[in-house]
Amino acid sequence: MNIIINGETRAVTEDTVTVIDLLKKYQLEDARIAVxxxxxxxxxxxxxxxxxxxxxxxxxVHFVGGG
Known part of the structure; x- marks a missing residue:
């Protein structure tokens, strides 16, 4: 299956079914992000x-702290 992530088309495997699966694939499930x-x-x-x-x-989108 193809999905568009941040403007780029990417193929994902059959085991990437939910948004959390996608985030785990890119090791983002614990990051400070918005989806x-x-x-x-x-x-x-x-x-x-x-x-x-x-x-x-x-x-x-990643949240970045700072001032």
Whole structure:
């Protein structure tokens, strides 16, 4: 399946079914991030139940501290 992550098309394997699976693949599940799927911001509690679909547009944004 192909999805678009931060503007780049990427192929994901059959075991990448949910948003949390995707984040684990990139070792981001514990990072301070925000995730948007097809224009909808997802709450962290939704990551494990939100299914990925062909050509989904996923935006992953890192929070950076500082002043």
């Amino acid at each position: 948007e799927q097809n224009g909808n911001i997802l709450m962290k509690e939704e990551w494990d139940e939100t299914l990925l679909g062909e050509q989904d547009k996923i935006e992953i």
